[in-house]
Amino acid sequence: MICNLRKVGIVSSGLTKFAKTEVSVESLMISSIKPIFDNTKNLSQTDIDVVLTSTNANEKYLASIVSELAGISPKISHSVESLCNSGTNCIVSAFSYISSGLADVALVTGAEKSNSPGLVLNWDKSRGQYRHPIYWSSLFTSSHMRKHGTKMEDLAYVSAKNHRNALDNPYSYFDRSYSFEEVMRSKNLTDNVRLLDCSMPCDGAASILLASEDVIQKFTEDPVWITGIGQRTLSAGFARSKNLSSMYSTSLASQDAYRMSHSSPSTIDVAEVHDAFSICEIMALEDLKLVEPGKAAEFVKNLHDTNNKKINPRGGLLGTGHPLGATGIAQTIESYQQLQGTAGKRQVEKAKTALIHNMSAAATSSTVLILQS
């Protein structure tokens, strides 16, 4: 089905520090857009054909508002929403505008407030009285424990590793890390989900500039290309999930992304996986086929013990915070910087191929992107 895709690359990016603030969604977006104009050679507002906004906020006409505030008069502008994977959906939408030839340059900006209306999916009556995502993460955890013998200690290594990685991320919500022992001792919210097994909703914004292969050299000599895209929505309601010890939408999305980019799990040098809860990183590693089923817990403990940053070098959602509409874009920015070799203390050496995994609502939908330098 893929025919004659025009190549689309990443030109530049910007972030705000993840925090709790009194700043509006549109102001957060503008703060993350400013570095793009500051740091991109030859870029002027008139170059930008598309402005897309990613958020769960209820603000209307946000892409036009942000365009006005940034002095841009785009051809195409609208918001994109799909709960927690709004960010990567927005990037894929921009990709398609460029790849199709309708546009050459697209600005994608995502932001969220800590009290986002996307935190709980009230529509999903299948969750019964347990509407909060902690509910499904607890069921995921007990199911994975039953099938693979996963232990609370395994979950603690995920959280401790990602909190430690986040210490080297200047945009992280936290100003300290949490050790394995601290995660183990943190407050139980359910019998198998502790406070430090949960990502923190917060304010934050992330922006990324994309361009077609035909014009990208004007703005950068060093682009990173989006070579693989896979997406799948299986349902909206949690109760439709057939197997709670794996995330099937992630598995399907990754197959398409690997195929499109002519890559495979063995070629992935660095990955951002959607660790909304500790169990999600373990499951995602298995569903993305980066690790054999049942082997992710041991793999993560080894990453923790050897200070290997291959998985979630920026600190993941657990370590960095989770501003819903910004998360997928922030993940993509980390991967972009890794492939550019500009990730500083977080740098994974010789990274040439990066994978981004972003999902929504108990993995009822997933997006997987693959980037190559």
Place this chain on the structure above:
Amino acid sequence: MICNLRKVGIVSSGLTKFAKTEVSVESLMISSIKPIFDNTKNLSQTDIDVVLTSTNANEKYLASIVSELAGISPKISHSVESLCNSGTNCIVSAFSYISSGLADVALVTGAEKSNSPGLVLNWDKSRGQYRHPIYWSSLFTSSHMRKHGTKMEDLAYVSAKNHRNALDNPYSYFDRSYSFEEVMRSKNLTDNVRLLDCSMPCDGAASILLASEDVIQKFTEDPVWITGIGQRTLSAGFARSKNLSSMYSTSLASQDAYRMSHSSPSTIDVAEVHDAFSICEIMALEDLKLVEPGKAAEFVKNLHDTNNKKINPRGGLLGTGHPLGATGIAQTIESYQQLQGTAGKRQVEKAKTALIHNMSAAATSSTVLILQS
């Protein structure tokens, strides 16, 4: 900039009756999707790669919810929002997914409730205490009157014509028409905007199925092609408009659409124009270059007097009602039916090329589509 666009055609469509109801946005969408499954040969849920939802409602994860309710597991699903032109933005997004080769078949569904949060753009402080769109329509009207001598009678012909056209549209909000005399006598809301010069917010849904040239023959022998797309966002705030007697974003968008489709105003056989208020139809006809500047009022009176349905055959927003997220899709469905020759009593004879004009927030942004059979 346009390169190697893969052709995208319309396969089928569905509508709900525009009304005031107690039905949810997602149920309205499903009601308008049902006719697509009923009436499209060889279509099954597994054919659909993309589900996009167009609305200003605050519901989250709506594209996944609608997918689940319709039994579809799409690759790509998300909401698109851009106030009143969400519908055509959603169609263009679907177009780009298909044209780029990321997808072959896309379902676009739009719906709105009469109390939509998109009715008033609270962000726009430039409107002062006058936040309601009636404010800018009144300024448009007085400006056009000053420049072109437009009269209250001219506006009444727009409304009376469109209300009469809507009588032949079974999905219209109104069950009666309003004559020129009734519009003239209707209540003044400002000194130059009467109640019957305003479109009516209402509940309604519209859905359309798009497919690539590579697969469309499986579903229809009689596709209509989207051959022209033009979009422009100039600002979000009303006060940025430099000339209140014309809609510059519409003019720019139409130029791009004509160029892309290798057509011109003289080749347009039938047009849907965004008559949110009576003055908007007059201004749009001039900005789309379907009529010389200052000549639209006379042109519309002639359409009224001769019962010519070339402009807004379904009754426009004035005659049909305006469920924001559905409107651009409903306009596109009318154009599709006109080119298929299935518009019944509304049919414009020998229509081969149709234009759709959809705009938001005092024409701070506009979308123009051109369809050809």
